[in-house]
Amino acid sequence: MSARPSPIFRNVSSKVGIIAAFTALNLATDYMLTGLPNVKFMDAFYFIATFEFGLSVGLPVVCFTRTAYAIVNPLGAAPGFLIVFLVVGDSMYVLSGYLSRTFRLVEKESSAGDRVLSIGLIGLFSALGFDLITNFGTGLSMVGGSGLQSHLWGALVFGLITMNFPLPLGIVHEASDFLFFSTLVPSSLALLSRSGLITTGPLGRVIGKRGDNQN
Template identity: 35%
Template sequence: MNVSRKVSLIALLTAVSVATDYLLVGVPNVKLMDGLVFLGANLFGFEVGGSVAILSWLVYGTINPYGSATPGLLLVLMGSETTYALAGWGMRRLNLAVGSGMSRRVVLGFVGFVCAAIYDFITNVYTGIYFYAGPIWNRVVYSLIMGIPFSLIHEVSDFLVFMLVVPVLISAFARLGSQVRVESVAAH
């Protein structure tokens, strides 16, 4: 894929990611960003998905209605978001056939759930270490426990987004395959 097409895809997916995050700002931990990062990596490679992850958090984490993330937290958010890019890229690289119909949707939902759990664990550990007082182990455990409700919302919403929205987007891009050179295994 040529550079201008790759940059255009990164810009498009990042813009949609950030715009939908702002639209869903009133619903904590429910967002389409995760699915779009996965989609970018699954269809166009890790470079696209990883770039969407980093750029989406750079914008949304800096210009956020709840306040800007600290530089350290911003790096953790961007790095954790690449979990979705790794999953999308990995499914593509390993040529994992995820079936069709409902089985494909359930596999994608499970992948979204697992990625969200990894993301939430990393970000909650960071939060415990850097934002709470007391012995480090207590801070981490406290943060993980206090984060359970938010993590569950995030994990369930990602399961649903990956099960219901991501397959539709994969199919839509696959229909445009000759124009954007989609090579996703999840689209089959």
């Protein structure tokens, strides 16, 4: 099965509007779920944004969402250096969405059940990647060392330990992402395919209303 081509936007305003919509959706659901640590719809939305609209949408959505939420956070603003690790961690969902779209990883599954399971596992392992990266970043600021190698190793060990101790927040994150990816993502992708926003023509998959000039 050949690689799936990137979508084409009819105009810049279509792309800007989609980025703004996903960013607003992410922030709204983040604030709504503040009382449930590590339970986030936005991880699934990152995947959906990239899977359907490409890296040029997924990456800006990550940067805008994570930076805004890290600065204006009900639990306290994140340190500047940690925002970098948070953005890189969230980019795991962009990467998984891009690879799934480009290499048709989900579409290779023959049955609907297998596709749902595959998407759920993609969410789980993306969450694991996020947790490892961000906990490592936190460890860099918490753990000392006599040299660079010992500092990096200490930060990694700190991240692995604190990921699920004293509270199993890593497990909560990975389990909730498996649930949201296996339910929210397939239904959202099906809804987008029927919405008329994405059309298929001689140039491939086109984003935007018919009749608009393509840029």
